[in-house]
Structure formats: structure tokens, C-alpha cells
Amino acid sequence: MLSAQSVPVVRATLPAVGASLGTITEVFYRRMFQERPELLRDLFNRTNQATGSQREALAGAVAAFATMLVEQPDERPDAVLSRIAHKHVSLGVTADSYPLVGRHLMAAVGEVLGDAVTPEVAAAWDEVYWLMANALIAAEARLYAYAGVADGDVWRPMEVTERRLEAHDAVSLVLRRTDGLPTRPFLPGQYVSVRVELPDGAHQIRQYSLSTAPDRKTWRITVKRETAGDGSVPDGEVSSRLHDNAQVGDLLDVSLPAGDLVLPDGDTPLILASAGIGITPMLSMLDHLARTSSARQVTVVHAARSPHDHPHREEQAELVARLAGAELQLWYEKDAHLSPHSGARSGRPALGHLRPRPDSTAYLCGPLPFMRAVRGDLLALGVHPSAVHYEVFGPDLWLSR
Structure with a gap:
């Protein structure tokens, strides 16, 4: 929770900082890689740096965290950071990285915003950073302890x-x-x-x-x-x-396994929606359900450009067939008639025909536009927002777009 003196400062400056976060994160990475070029070579994804997607994801996470601190002060924002903590653990990030990041991030804020960053403003946003950093450090320490390894010993x-x-x-x-x-x-x-x-x-x-x-x-x-x-x-x-x-x-x-998009125990209905290579975590869930002879109601939705572009196509169909309460719905942008699955549809997924139970839980994985569209369909059909979970391959841009 932010201190009483920092709340009004962060609230007042959040619009200006938020509007400049794209530039701030660009300057931040430039400064940090100038001091520590090995981080770009051996830790950070060079392609994501070249496209700017990592900067966009960081800006979105900082903005979401700061907004929650001032608008929902009684809620723990740790859930916003769970995905980041798992990613950091899969990379072997340790607590000693955070002072370096904090120093360059605050320097970038000062460089971009100039005289607007008074000592009071700098102190308030430094507090925001360390609340975020300490929440991540604590979450990552718990994950390392749960795995039974020393911090960073994941390879x-x-x-x-x-x-x-x-x-x-x-x-x-x-x-x-x-x-x-x-x-x-x-x-x-x-x-x-x-x-x-x-x-x-x-x-x-x-x-x-x-x-x-x-x-x-x-x-x-x-x-x-x-x-x-x-x-x-x-x-x-x-x-x-x-x-x-x-x-x-x-x-x-x-590395050791990580990730917070995981299948829970229980008997409530499931909706597993994927596109392209996003099928992979859904296969793990389906395989587990099949091996445990689950009787859960499972609706499996997958989208691909064509049957030719559908990885694990036969395996997915076989796993669904092993589950008495499962159905498979396939959508192909082209050549749907070539699919061996007789019910394959042409075009992009539209789930308005589903009739999910109110207690259904949905898991989504695929390109961001696909997941946004599917989530919208599911919410319109009565699935509760808290029951829709997603995985993004690459920087998580959900909060920044």
C-alpha cells in the first residue's frame, strides 16, 4: 500500500507519467543495456527489444500497478504481477537485479519528464517501483522455495x-x-x-x-x-x-517449469480455446484430463489458418475422443473442407452458439486479437470475468492495448 503522502502525488502525476511511459521504458532499456550489454545478449529477448513489444509490456504493467495502488488501495496488486514473477523465475532472475532496474528506471523518468520530476514526485514514484519490486521479489522467492532450489538455480x-x-x-x-x-x-x-x-x-x-x-x-x-x-x-x-x-x-x-495458467482440480465445466501454437498448454490440460479419466464437461475450441497449419491435429482429436464429456470445435480461415473433422467451420471463431454453464472456467491461448474476441464472446454468454484466464506467448500486451 502506498504511503499517505505518496497517494495524492502519484494520483496527480499518473496521467503525465502514463502518457510518457512508452518513451520512459525506451530510455530505461537504452540506459541499462549501455551499462550492462550482456543483459541484452544473454537474458532479454533481442527480437522483442527490436519490435518494442517488451517496452510496451513493461509500460502497461507499471501503469496497471500504479493505477491499482491509487484506485484500489485495499486490494493486493500481487495478482497483477504473478505472470511476471513466473516469467522471471523461468529466466533465473534474482533479487539483486532490482536495484539496477530501479536506478535506470527512475533515471529514465527524470530524463523524459525533466523539471516536472520534483524531489516529491521522484520519491513517490520510487515508492511505487519498490512496492512493485518487493512484491515480485517475494513472489519469486516463494516460487524458488516451492521448487526446492536456490534463487536463480533453474537451469x-x-x-x-x-x-x-x-x-x-x-x-x-x-x-x-x-x-x-x-x-x-x-x-x-x-x-x-x-x-x-x-x-x-x-x-x-x-x-x-x-x-x-x-x-x-x-x-x-x-x-x-x-x-x-x-x-x-x-x-x-x-x-x-x-x-x-x-x-x-x-x-x-x-529451466524448471513455471507459469500461472494451470488447470485446477474440480469437476466444473471447462472451455479450452486456442489458436495456432497456442494449442500447446491446452494439450497438456487435455492429456491430463484423459489420463485421469475425467468426467468434466470440456469444450475445446481451436482456430488455425488451415488444417495444414494445425499442429498436433490428430493428437488433439484423439484426446478429446477419450473424454466422454468433451466436444471439439475447429475453425479454419481456409480449406476447412480438407479437415478430417466433419464439423470444422470456415472463418474466425464465433462462440455465440455455445451455452456455457455459469460456473464454467475458460482458458485462452493464442494471438491477442483472438483472445480478446473469445473473451468478449464468453462474457456475453455469462461466463464470469474472473473465470477467464489467458496465456500470452511473448510480452504480455493485454494491459497495454
Whole structure:
């Protein structure tokens, strides 16, 4: 909770700071990478920096956090930060990073806003930052403790034991520990980070959902080859490297599982809606439900450009068929008639025909426009906003757009 003296200062300056956050975060990253260039090479996603999406996501998170502090002072804003905390743990971020970030962020505020940043304003926004930072530090410490590892000790070598093409641009890699011990347990829907050395010597990290149910022997990730298409930024550095080079017998640096989009226990109805490679966390949930012979009512919605672009298409259909209370709805932008699923529809998903029970829980994963549209449909159908959960592959731009 903000101190009494800082609340009116933050409230009064929030419009000006919020309007400038895009520039502030741009200056922040520039300053920090000038001092610590290795962070851009070996920790931060270089593609997201080039596109500006990471700056946009940071600005949205700071604005949302500050707004909650002044408009909802009796509520804990930690929930806003849960997604960030899980991402940080998957990267091995530790508490000693936060003073560096705070110093450059506050310097960026001063550089952008100039004389408007009085000592009183600087103190108030420094308080906002450290409330946010300390909430993240505490959340990350709990996650490390729960995993039973020292803070930041998340990386383990994993051996590729199987490689399979799941669509023309998606390949799955099955991974096992090199010491012969069982894999670490995870919750259906979680992800791991993979750290890859690139030809220029940089180590870049990307997150990939675990695309099967928890298994004591192996993990599986599914990697879509990312392409920029217009040449404005490089094609996916890590995904291309894995597609072109990862073979059976190779070792990969893989983090502990993380992520807060997880399937809860219970018997209430589920709606699993995905698009493209967003199918992967839903596969983990479906696989878990099938292995446990769940009787839950499950509506599975998936959208893709075409049946040819639908990764794990046959596996998804097989898992749904194993669940007595499940139904599969497919939407393809083109060539829906080529789908082996007789009920495949043409066009973009429109869920107005569904009749979800009021106690349904929905999980969404895919491009942001898809998730916004599906969420809107579900809310209109009576699903409670608190029951709609989502996962974004890449910087979380939901709050900033």
C-alpha cells in the first residue's frame, strides 16, 4: 500500500507519467543495456527489444500497478504481477537485479519528464517501483522455495530423445534428464525456458509450453518456427536454431517449469480455446484430463489458418475422443473442407452458439486479437470475468492495448 503522502502525488502525476511511459521504458532499456550489454545478449529477448513489444509490456504493467495502488488501495496488486514473477523465475532472475532496474528506471523518468520530476514526485514514484519490486521479489522467492532450489538455480541440461514434425512449421522435442532421475513435476499448462547459444555467441532464452501431461520420465515442448516476414526484425533466432539444429541426442539448457495458467482440480465445466501454437498448454490440460479419466464437461475450441497449419491435429482429436464429456470445435480461415473433422467451420471463431454453464472456467491461448474476441464472446454468454484466464506467448500486451 502506498504511503499517505505518496497517494495524492502519484494520483496527480499518473496521467503525465502514463502518457510518457512508452518513451520512459525506451530510455530505461537504452540506459541499462549501455551499462550492462550482456543483459541484452544473454537474458532479454533481442527480437522483442527490436519490435518494442517488451517496452510496451513493461509500460502497461507499471501503469496497471500504479493505477491499482491509487484506485484500489485495499486490494493486493500481487495478482497483477504473478505472470511476471513466473516469467522471471523461468529466466533465473534474482533479487539483486532490482536495484539496477530501479536506478535506470527512475533515471529514465527524470530524463523524459525533466523539471516536472520534483524531489516529491521522484520519491513517490520510487515508492511505487519498490512496492512493485518487493512484491515480485517475494513472489519469486516463494516460487524458488516451492521448487526446492536456490534463487536463480533453474537451469538443467536435458537430452533430446525424440523429434517429430507436428505441422509444416512446428516440431516437437521430447526431453529427459541426463542423470536418469525422474523429471520434475509440473502443472498442466505450465512452460519451461530453453537457453540456446547462437552463432554470434549470444545466449538467447525463449519459453515453450510443456505440451503433454506431467510425466515422470520425459517432458515435451513444441516449437513453432517464427518468421517476421517483412524483414523488419530477424526471424525467430531461437526457434530457427532449434528447428535447424536440435537432433536426438543433443543437450539443451532447460529451466524448471513455471507459469500461472494451470488447470485446477474440480469437476466444473471447462472451455479450452486456442489458436495456432497456442494449442500447446491446452494439450497438456487435455492429456491430463484423459489420463485421469475425467468426467468434466470440456469444450475445446481451436482456430488455425488451415488444417495444414494445425499442429498436433490428430493428437488433439484423439484426446478429446477419450473424454466422454468433451466436444471439439475447429475453425479454419481456409480449406476447412480438407479437415478430417466433419464439423470444422470456415472463418474466425464465433462462440455465440455455445451455452456455457455459469460456473464454467475458460482458458485462452493464442494471438491477442483472438483472445480478446473469445473473451468478449464468453462474457456475453455469462461466463464470469474472473473465470477467464489467458496465456500470452511473448510480452504480455493485454494491459497495454
